[in-house]
Amino acid sequence: MNPERRYAPLSALQHFVYCERQCALIHLEQVWINNRLTAEGNLLHEKVHETSGENRPGIRLVRGLSVVSETLGVIGQCDLVEFLSSRKRHPNAAERWDAVRPVEYKRGRPKSHAADLVQLCAQAICLEEMLGIPITEGALFYGEPRRRTEVPFTLELRDTTIQAAQALHALLERGVTPAALYRASLCRGCSLLQICLPRRRETPAQVGNWFRDTLNQLLMER
Structure with missing residues (x-):
């Protein structure tokens, strides 16, 4: 080395x-x-x-x-x-x-x-x-x-x-x-999602859709 x-x-x-x-x-x-x-x-x-x-x-x-x-x-x-x-x-x-x-x-x-x-x-x-x-x-x-x-x-x-x-x-x-870039296939499983906040620049409607999708995904995993 x-x-x-x-x-x-x-x-x-x-x-x-x-x-x-x-x-x-x-x-x-x-x-x-x-x-x-x-x-x-x-x-x-x-x-x-x-x-x-x-x-x-x-x-x-x-x-x-x-x-x-x-x-x-x-x-x-x-x-x-x-x-x-x-x-x-x-x-x-x-x-x-x-x-x-x-x-x-x-x-x-x-x-x-x-x-x-x-x-x-x-x-x-x-x-x-x-x-x-x-x-x-x-x-x-x-x-x-x-x-x-x-x-x-x-x-x-x-x-x-x-x-x-x-x-x-x-x-x-x-x-x-x-800079953050949201990619659903990668971001949903990332442990740093709540720190990275890749969707913070998106519109409220987009954020709402993401929240519902994430919640549904978490419920399915239980």
Whole structure:
């Protein structure tokens, strides 16, 4: 690591792709509020990190592995990293791996946005730099379907991740929180909704409609 370099948290990259304003509120203004969704996510991650490592035939599982990337300028932890080896090919080489695969745990279901994909790809780039080996795929484990979504690390996803990291650092260096922009699919589940107030510039009728929609959504979740 370069002691003179400013590294951004891996989580900030996910926040940035999800919503630039949310990212700025958390990482510039140090604002954070838990809601039911974030609390469920925290419990899921705590369960994943209950043990640090585990050996199985042909696989080494490492939880909470600290990673860093000079290319992206990010630092953080991987929920789970799987080190895969073939006993037939390397019977006496415990530290030689055929493949390495990061696995990120998320509550809920697969998302329509790319925030989770970018976060996972950033973990892969960190591991590639640290281990000196190519990593071709990882996985996202979502809590509701309770199954993995395999994620290939394509050139397109890698480019998206690098560009997002560059834009994230530009945001952090500017130190200016972007203006609020209401997007129903993102804002309704955001724990910072009542601080961000993305609809405060809209007309009373629009705000009234939003209030009714939000209330109905909360009642449906009970």
